[in-house]
Amino acid sequence: MDxxxxxxxxxxxxxxxxxxxxxxTALRLVLHLLKQPKENTAYLSEALLHLRNDMKNCExxxxxxxxxxxxxxxxxxxxxxxxxxxxxxxxxxxxESTSQFNGLYHVxxxxxxxxxxxGPQNLKIDSLIKKxxxxxxxxxxxxxxxxxxxxxxNFYIFKQxxxxxxxxxxxxxxxxxxxxxxxxxxxxxGRSIVHRIPFEQSIRG
Ligand SMILES: [Zn+2]
Numbered sequence: 001m002d003x004x005x006x007x008x009x010x011x012x013x014x015x016x017x018x019x020x021x022x023x024x025t026a027l028r029l030v031l032h033l034l035k036q037p038k039e040n041t042a043y044l045s046e047a048l049l050h051l052r053n054d055m056k057n058c059e060x061x062x063x064x065x066x067x068x069x070x071x072x073x074x075x076x077x078x079x080x081x082x083x084x085x086x087x088x089x090x091x092x093x094x095x096e097s098t099s100q101f102n103g104l105y106h107v108x109x110x111x112x113x114x115x116x117x118x119g120p121q122n123l124k125i126d127s128l129i130k131k132x133x134x135x136x137x138x139x140x141x142x143x144x145x146x147x148x149x150x151x152x153x154n155f156y157i158f159k160q161x162x163x164x165x166x167x168x169x170x171x172x173x174x175x176x177x178x179x180x181x182x183x184x185x186x187x188x189x190g191r192s193i194v195h196r197i198p199f200e201q202s203i204r205g
Pocket of ligand 1: 058059060061062063069070071072073074
C-alpha cells in the first residue's frame with residue numbers, strides 16, 4: 001500500500017495491528033474517522049486510554065472490573081457458594097446474559113494449551129484451588145468450551161480439587177463439541193447451566 005501521507009500510514013499501521021483488521025479495513029476505518037467531527041476521534045482515543053489506564057482485574061474472580069471487586073462479587077444477592085469456572089470475560093458476559101446463574105465466577109484467563117505454551121502456571125488456577133480450600137464453596141461448575149484444551153484444563157483442576165468435599169459439575173453439552181461458549185445462543189447456554197451434570201459422569205463418557 002502506497003501512502004501519500006506519513007500520518008495516514010502510521011494510523012493505518014496501528015489500526016491494522018488489531019485482530020481481524022487487514023490494511024484495507026484499517027484504511028477504511030481511518031478515512032471514516034477523518035470524515036467525522038474531530039471530537040469523535042477524541043472520544044475513541046479517550047475511551048481506549050481510560051480502559052487501559054483505569055481497568056482492574058477483580059481481586060476475587062479476575063473478571064475485568066472498574067473497582068477492586070467487580071460488580072458481581074460485590075453483589076450480596078449472589079450465591080457465593082457456587083462458582084462457575086470460565087476461560088475469559090466474554091464467557092462471563094455470555095452466561096450473565098442468560099440470567100440463569102446466580103453464583104460467582106472464576107476467570108482463568110485462558111486454557112491449558114501445550115501447543116501455545118500455556119501451562120497451568122500461566123492461568124489463575126492456584127487462586128481457584130485456594131478458594132476451594134479456604135472458602136465455603138459448595139459447588140464448582142466447569143463452563144469451558146468443549147475443546148481438547150478445555151477438557152484438559154477441566155481435568156487438571158478436577159485432579160487438584162477432588163480431595164475436597166465439594167460438588168463438581170460441568171455444563172450440559174447442548175453446546176456441541178468444539179463450540180465456543182460466547183457463540184452459543186442464550187437459551188441453549190442457559191439450559192446447559194440449569195441442566196448441568198456431575199463432572200465425573202462427563203469424563204466417563
Ligand atoms: Zn469478581
